[in-house]
Amino acid sequence: MTLFDNYPYYNLDVAKASNEYIIDKNGKKHLDLRSGLWNVSLGYRAELLTRIQKKMSMLLADGLFYLDIHSYHHGIYQEFAVSLLEFANCGHHAFHKVFYTSSGSEGTELALKLSHFNQQRKMILAFQEGYHGTFFGGMAVSGVDCDISKAYNNVNEHVVFFPAPRNQSMLDELLAFIDRNKETIAAFIFEPVIGSSGTIAVNDTYLNILMKHCDMNDILKIFDEVATGFFRTGARFYYHKLASPPDILILSKSINNGILPFGAVLIGEKVSGLLLNKHIDHFSTQNGNLLSIHAANETLNYMIEKEAEIKRNVAEMENCIKRVFDHYSMRYSGAGAMFSITINDVNITNRIVNELKEFGILVYYYYDYSNEGVNSGITLFPPLFLDANKLEAALHIICKKIKRYL
Structure with missing residues (x-):
């Protein structure tokens, strides 16, 4: 950085x-x-920190500070997943599965891996001003520092950048590109308000048109709400302001108020259908870290109360x-x-x-x-x-x- x-x-x-x-x-x-x-x-x-400290003290008293989520069960895994889905869906049925991650960067990596199962298409669209993390996948789709990522052997060879549309002409150009290349585009990754290039708020009408166009052409919509999620723009998530939900939702940062490294990726039925009987090669040792999830659970409860x-x-x-x-x-x-x-x-x-x-x-x-x-x-x-x-x-x-x- x-x-x-x-x-x-x-x-x-x-x-x-x-x-x-x-x-x-x-x-x-x-x-x-x-x-x-x-x-x-x-x-x-202090009010929130006291709640989290109490919960962590109980876990540590039981000797529970780490479990391998790949091998064991614990009630908090399902409890928080259900709570997060209810909170994110907000009465709708946009998402029904949760992947736990350790960061927003890892969330981008996972989301891009999931998009690979979209009919084996390879092209990813992203905004030129966007930023999605420092893992190889995140660097590949981060237009804001794509010149720096060139040192890492063209990690973005299958990524096409477009400037975030600020007028109808820019939107039309983007839509025309999608129409010409719809058979090869796997996904479009968005930040609804682009954070790292100066909080660029993309017009909601443009976002709705763009998302509808993706749906018409079976292009997965990946929403990076690592920065905008959890009330940062007023709503629980920015996508709640739009006509339809994304297919994949990346969350981190405010998910547990920054107390421990943690994140989540939410998917809906469309992506779940693509993954049936497929092997997903993704795992991190700290996915499902008990202390991180408990911190997130207490933070989410606090947010709901307030x-x-x-x-x-x-x-x-x-x-x-x-x-x-x-x-x-x-x-x-x-x-x-x-x-x-x-x-x-x-x-x-x-x-x-x-x-x-x-x-x-x-x-x-x-x-x-x-x-x-x-x-x-x-x-x-x-x-x-x-x-x-x-x-x-x-x-x-x-x-x-x-x-x-x-």
């Missing part, structure tokens, strides 16, 4: 965390508008962000509680990010390697419980600092 001998980006010596703050060894509080690395969506809340509050707060934050950014005439994009401000100068971006850190505000930067850094700026992923008034105060500081340079 960076030069081999680089220091950590912030080089901040962290001592503790509380609610929406990271606190360094000198006791200085930093407002975390990054939600960790987009995964501590609920913040560093769902109305989370949705209300995300809506308030979205309104606050748009209002303040419009006031300062910022160039921005995003949805819910994930927004970016365009700066398009890497040096200025780094300067602003570090000045904000010294002020006690932590933000994320983005840099599009595929566009020679022309597309760059800062990204905000505030914790979902963050008070909108506190967010607004920070936004004014951020915008004023940006205005000094632009």
